[in-house]
Amino acid sequence: MVHLGIRKLKKYLQIYLTLIKFEFILRSTYRMSFLFEVGVDVGYSLASIFFFNILYRNINEIVGWTYYEILFLVGLNIIFTQIILDVFMANRLFALPQKIKDGEIDMPLLKPLSSLFYLTVKGIGPSTINMLPGVFLVFYALVKLAYLPNFLAIFFGSIIFICGILIGYSIITIITTITFKLNSSSDNLPRLGFESIDYYGSNPHQIYSNIALKTLFYIIFPIIYISSVPASTILNGVDYRFLLAALLLAATFLTITIKFWNRMIKHYSSASS
Amino acid sequence: MRTKLYSQIAKNTFTQFLTYRIDLFGSSIRISLSAIASLIFWYAIYQTNSDVSIYNTKTILGYFILMPIIGAFTMIVSNIGRDIKDGKFSNHLTKPYGITKFFFVKQIAKKSVFLLHSLPVYFLITTIVIIRFNLNFNIGNLLIGLSFAIGALILHFFMDTTISWLAFWIDEVWAFGHFKRILFVVLGGLSIPLDFYPRHLYDLVSLLPFKYIFYIPISYSLGMKTDTNTFIIDILLLLFWILFFIITSHLLLKRGLKKYGAFGN
Numbered sequence: 001m002v003h004l005g006i007r008k009l010k011k012y013l014q015i016y017l018t019l020i021k022f023e024f025i026l027r028s029t030y031r032m033s034f035l036f037e038v039g040v041d042v043g044y045s046l047a048s049i050f051f052f053n054i055l056y057r058n059i060n061e062i063v064g065w066t067y068y069e070i071l072f073l074v075g076l077n078i079i080f081t082q083i084i085l086d087v088f089m090a091n092r093l094f095a096l097p098q099k100i101k102d103g104e105i106d107m108p109l110l111k112p113l114s115s116l117f118y119l120t121v122k123g124i125g126p127s128t129i130n131m132l133p134g135v136f137l138v139f140y141a142l143v144k145l146a147y148l149p150n151f152l153a154i155f156f157g158s159i160i161f162i163c164g165i166l167i168g169y170s171i172i173t174i175i176t177t178i179t180f181k182l183n184s185s186s187d188n189l190p191r192l193g194f195e196s197i198d199y200y201g202s203n204p205h206q207i208y209s210n211i212a213l214k215t216l217f218y219i220i221f222p223i224i225y226i227s228s229v230p231a232s233t234i235l236n237g238v239d240y241r242f243l244l245a246a247l248l249l250a251a252t253f254l255t256i257t258i259k260f261w262n263r264m265i266k267h268y269s270s271a272s273s
Numbered sequence: 274m275r276t277k278l279y280s281q282i283a284k285n286t287f288t289q290f291l292t293y294r295i296d297l298f299g300s301s302i303r304i305s306l307s308a309i310a311s312l313i314f315w316y317a318i319y320q321t322n323s324d325v326s327i328y329n330t331k332t333i334l335g336y337f338i339l340m341p342i343i344g345a346f347t348m349i350v351s352n353i354g355r356d357i358k359d360g361k362f363s364n365h366l367t368k369p370y371g372i373t374k375f376f377f378v379k380q381i382a383k384k385s386v387f388l389l390h391s392l393p394v395y396f397l398i399t400t401i402v403i404i405r406f407n408l409n410f411n412i413g414n415l416l417i418g419l420s421f422a423i424g425a426l427i428l429h430f431f432m433d434t435t436i437s438w439l440a441f442w443i444d445e446v447w448a449f450g451h452f453k454r455i456l457f458v459v460l461g462g463l464s465i466p467l468d469f470y471p472r473h474l475y476d477l478v479s480l481l482p483f484k485y486i487f488y489i490p491i492s493y494s495l496g497m498k499t500d501t502n503t504f505i506i507d508i509l510l511l512l513f514w515i516l517f518f519i520i521t522s523h524l525l526l527k528r529g530l531k532k533y534g535a536f537g538n
Binding site: 032033037039046057061184188196199207 | 295302321471
């Protein structure tokens with residue numbers, strides 16, 4: 001059983017490496033478009049930094065987060081956003097409604113691998129360069145805070161961050177999958193999913209202070225694990241309740257995603273072939 | 274005769290976009306979620322900071338609850354650049370109407386359909402926020418703000434066409450739409466009221482056209498701008514920028530048509 005599991009993992013890893021190779025080939029063909037894409041993403045990142053710079057000229061802290069702590073959070077959020085956009089959204093989840101409407105997912109469904117993996121995961125490519133502003137911001141903030149996080153804080157913060165990516169991916173995929181039933185070619189649903197986690201997940205989690213907002217954003221729609229809780233863990237040390245919750249919620253949401261996908265894909269009807 | 278022609282274009286566009294009701298409704302839900310996120314964020318800030326810049330809790334919440342409503346009037350989404358790249362633009366060259374007038378009429382019709390589907394959603398959310406936080410709005414100020422929003426719509430249309438005509442020369446005109454949005458965020462008051470800016474930066478940004486898309490209509494709607502001189506200057510500057518983009522758009526279109534090769538069609 002374990003041996004089969006390892007073989008399956010190896011198979012998907014090999015497929016993923018091939019997808020990465022294709023991604024690099026594709027990007028090198030449309031170089032100007034790639035450069036403009038980098039320019040746009042860097043522009044949005046700079047706009048985000050500019051916003052907090054202006055805001056902190058007028059205030060000292062946001063729910064206890066100082067300027068450089070917020071910059072650290074923003075940096076982490078930029079990294080998260082780029083991973084989600086590059087690996088799951090571009091030409092995958094954004095394009096899924098149109099592909100469903102046009103009946104173009106016949107071939108992926110016939111392939112001997114998970115349709116969820118094939119249709120929603122893309123090889124990480126040169127667009128990951130767009131993460132650099134986020135990486136720079138994270139290190140810049142740590143230098144300005146004159147703070148070096150210990151190994152445990154970085155380790156557990158990274159675990160929670162990865163859980164946040166899985167939760168974010170799951171939420172967007174669950175929302176997008178409704179397209180199988182609606183038969184609409186518009187990308188409204190994947191954008192709704194992405195924008196929801198982007199708008200609400202980029203804030204410090206302490207702003208969700210009342211019981212209703214806590215229930216919503218800590219459990220039902222747990223976007224606090226995207227960047228705020230990982231940032232807080234690295235800067236302030238690990239809260240084991242958040243660590244446990246992140247692991248449980250990531251596993252739960254991933255399981256729900258797989259089950260929901262398998263259920264909704266039964267509504268798909270091919271256009272031809 | 275011409276009026277009848279453009280009326281028919283508007284009617285056709287209106288009917289065409291009515292078939293995308295679900296999509297329009299979906300867009301308004303997305304925009305509403307963004308507004309609610311802003312309200313939660315700014316409310317949290319003002320819990321620990323009572324007066325920041327010239328805003329208090331009520332006026333800052335008023336600013337961000339008016340954002341989607343004003344945006345419903347002033348925001349433009351067009352596919353002119355894509356039509357040029359796909360060669361579909363050549364269809365317009367053989368038709369008996371002015372290209373700019375055609376796209377303007379189409380945009381107004383599309384805007385009407387969007388407002389029809391989005392305003393009920395926005396008003397519902399606004400009403401809840403008004404009751405919850407005891408906000409007050411003045412009808413006179415709202416009408417002034419709305420007037421500026423209509424002026425901003427015209428400005429934005431010609432700004433958008435100016436960018437779109439660049440598609441005659443540049444393949445990646447899609448990127449300029451994003452750069453325009455970034456400018457709205459940084460210079461237009463989309464993410465933070467311009468009053469938060471340091472004085473020297475505020476004075477510079479005030480001369481630019483981007484403030485008219487969100488900041489100016491919202492500020493007047495809230496009654497934050499009461500000085501007559503400022504009002505006159507804002508109107509004159511708006512007219513200047515509208516004229517500037519009309520002329521620039523016209524020149525770019527004229528030059529672009531000479532270059533247009535109608536590939537893809």
